[in-house]
Amino acid sequence: MDYLPLFFKLTEQPVLLVGGGAVALRKARLLCRSGALVHVVSHQVCADLETLLDESAGQIIIGEYHAGLLDDKVLVIAATDDDQLNERVHFDAVAKGIPVNVVDNPRLCTFVFPAIVDRSPIVIGISSGGAAPVLARLLRARLETWIPRSYSRLAEIAQQFRNQVKARFGSVNHRRMFWESVLQGQVAEKVFAGRDKEAISLIEEKLQQGNPEHQIGEVYLIGGGPGDPELLTFKALRLMQQADIVLYDALVSPAVLDLCRRDADLVFVGKQRDNHAVPQEGINALLVQHALEGKRVVRLKGGDPFIFGRGGEELESLKQHNIPFQVVPGITAASACSTYAGIPLTHRNYAQSVKFITGQLKNRTSDLNFAELVHPNQTLVFYMGLHSLDHLCAELIAHGKPGSTPAAIVSRGTALDQKVLTATLETLPALQAEAQLPAPALIIVGEVVSLHENLSWFGEEVLSQNLTPVKAGH
CATH class of the missing domain: 1.10.8 (Helicase, Ruva Protein; domain 3)
Structure with a gap:
């Protein structure tokens, strides 16, 4: 490496800053944050720099730079637009053995300012050695979001x-x-x-x-969102990165799972229609067992854990065993899939309310209150309703919902192979029987579905009532 990363302790140490403009101000702010006593020499000093030095017991010298100003200084920075002056400062400092930085001129620097992530007393410096300072700043911005x-x-x-x-x-x-x-x-x-x-x-x-x-562990109940890893929260990512073991569902995408800590044990406990890899009671027991062993356990669910995710049942089990836990919400499928399909769930001209409904019918029957679901000016979103689509549409129509009401299926929402089938309550079941869009899928019913044609933006494959594939935006 071209530079050895070091941290200077500058508290109450004299530092010389040559220059009085905007660039000098940026450097002075950093120096003052570190507690340095900043001495500025320049013919002119901007008002903000004057104020800063006044508040931090700094000193302003109006006039010419000369080598004598380096006496007793521990650090010197040249921040002027005069190349000859910058070179003089460099050679004078080197001659006296004082670390020197000439802004935007790596050739004249014996040290460089890194891009800084400040979580004092934790401080992270990122440097490209002057080769690509913008890249260093971009990396800093990324770290800022993670820490x-x-x-x-x-x-x-x-x-x-x-x-x-x-x-x-x-x-x-x-x-x-x-x-x-x-x-x-x-x-x-x-x-x-x-x-x-x-x-x-x-x-x-x-x-x-x-x-x-031999200390008890903790459980992190995390919503993994609909599948696109970029929709994870920062907190979810941070906790996934420190997991000892991850219990994950079938709806958790491989891209999201790949963001978990590399050496964590991954255990599939997913439920699919008529095929539960691990029954719910078994999942509860695994969470308790691993936490009592002192492990940090991530329970990773698709979507949001509190919306048809049975997260509450799992937390009740943990509470009974006095196991600490946290819940990290995820973007639920209704919000994510409708957004990626260009279907707003509410719109002042079409729908002033929205209802999330489970379409997974117990014992193949339904105890839904369809009379409540047929009110106008509302959007209905059915989770896990693909296999009961015929029944749901028929019951809505039987209870007074017009058969012409727009309806859509969003299959594999937010994924690159997302597909959207738009139709009406009356025609949707037959079209789905022909199209065979796969789960996971969401059913959206309401006038807002009619906005899909104009608002679709994700570039997914769109199937209209004649089942002719059309690319969004065409």
Whole structure:
């Protein structure tokens, strides 16, 4: 590597900044955040820089730069548009053995400013050595989204307990295990939720328990969304990356599953029509078992765990065994599939309410209140209704819903092979019998379906009533 990453401690240390414009202001802000005493030399200094130095006990020298200004300085930055002056600053600093940075001129730098992710006391620097600073900034932006700002508080709380942990655990390995359980487990999640007092109490409790090898784990109930991995929440991704074991459903896409921690155990517990890999009671037992073994367990569900996902039943089981858990909502299929199909669920001209309904009929019969479902100006979204499509459409019509009401099937919504079949309540079952769109699929009923032709944007294959494939936008 061309540069060795180092961190300078600049608290109350004198630093010389040559230049008084906008570029100098950006560098001064960084220096002042680190606690440096900034001395600026320039013929003119912008108002914002004046204010900054006034607030941070800095100093302004109006006039010419000269080598004597480097005396007693620990760092120097040249931020002017005068190439000859920048070179003088470089050679003078090198002669005195002072680290120097000339902005936007790597050839004249003995150190460079990285792109910074600041979660003080955690600080991350990203540098391209001046080769591609924009790329470094793009990487910083990506890290900013992955690293919660509350890591700052987590580090501060951990610092409070360093001496106590060292005294409690004589083994370096035990100390490492303790801190891993704190920084990746319940304590960290309490801090991320803004519950610092509970986090501190939990650390104290863990110190009393002693052996970090035999502490209870935690369960993360995560909504994996409809399949597109880019629709995951940041929190879901963070927890998936620290899982010891992942119990996942059939509706979790391979692309989402691939984002789990690489060395986590993956266990399929999916349910499909008439084929349950693991019964619900067995899933509940597995969650309890692995958590009691001290593992971080991710329960990964398609869509949202609280919308026809039986997440509540699983949490009740965990609660009975005093196992801590978290729930991370996911984008439910109704929202995602309708959006990717260009069908707004509500629209002031067509629908002022929306209902989510399970179409998976118990014992092949239905106890749905169809009288409530036929009201005008509402959108109906049926989950898991593909196999009962004939019955659902017939009952809606029998209870007064016009057979001409627009209806659609969105198959494999948000996936690259998404297909949309648009028709009416009267014609949809026969068209689906011919088209045979596969599950997972969503049925949408209501006037909003008529907007699909104009609002479709995802580029999916669209099947109209004559079943002639049409590309969206054509």
